[in-house]
Amino acid sequence: MTKKLLFQFDTDATPSVFDVVVAYDGGADHVTGYGNVTPDNVGAYVDGTIYTRGGPEKKSTAIFVGGGDMAAGEAVFDAVKKRFFGPFRVSVMLDSNGSNTTAAAGVALAVKAAGGDIKGKKAVVLAGTGPVGMRSAAMLAKEGATVAITGRDLAKTQKAADAIEKRFGVKIEAVAAADEASRKAAISGANLVFSAGAIGFELISEENWSSEASVEIVVDYNAQPPLGIGGIEAFDKAKERHGKLAIGALGLGGLKLKLHRTLIGKLFDSAEQSFDADEIYALAKEMA
DSSP states (O other): OOEEEEEEEEESSOOOOHHHHHHHHHHEEEEEEEEOOOOHHHHHHHHHHHHOOOOGGGGGEEEEESOHHHHHHHHHHHHHHHHHTTTTTOEEEOOOOGGHHHHHHHHHHHHHHTSSOTTEEEEEEETSSSSHHHHHHHHHHHTTOEEEESSHHHHHHHHHHHHHHHOOOEEEEEEOOHHHHHHHHHHTTTTTEEOOTTOOOBBHHHHHHHHHTTTOOEEEEOOSSOBBBBTOTTOOOEEEEEEEEEEOOHHHHHHHHHHHHHHEEEEEEEEEEESSSSHHHHHHHHHH
């Protein structure tokens, strides 16, 4: 029986242990990780995957692009796909820093909690300039919501908003919100509030989000206390709090892990799969 081989191209110096474990749990028979992968050096690695097997055996080789930097991962992902031609290709997935699977799980569960439709609703992603926040903003906007991301510095936040528009073709508002008062102002009138900030920093207090009448759903990606959204619990999964529905990091984490494992398995269904944000989010919605 042909072994299912997954080659992990990581933009960090050391390939992610988390991604290796999930790869095995997802069905890979053997995982080989390479660190410090760049668009300039990935070509030789790709050649090793596409020229060694043919016919039905080719689908048993796949590539996973990871690392802590989504921009670097996107560059490697694009370089990998450019190396393919004709039948010389294998399936490939991008999930730098777990950003695609995490954001997809969070947004899919929020849309489900909202009854399956968020068109016309206002969504705010607090501290949305990082990979998970940017991916979440894009997915929310593609669902028809009006989306804003906040950040400490307006220029940096606007740069992130512009990058989302360039990559996904959706318009995102950039809002400078360096303190609690400005973040409270940012969620005024919002229906969905996401927190995508750094570990150990509360972005919005329980009092400030619970008193905002428009807020229907709050989602926090931080599992370590203090959480980004005060007054919720990491295990919340559409739990009612103050008349609103709360989703915590561990509440969405089950779907995130199941999604990641399922995608690994799907890489070996054929040699022509390509999983980035859009494909990953579509599957998350089916699984939510």
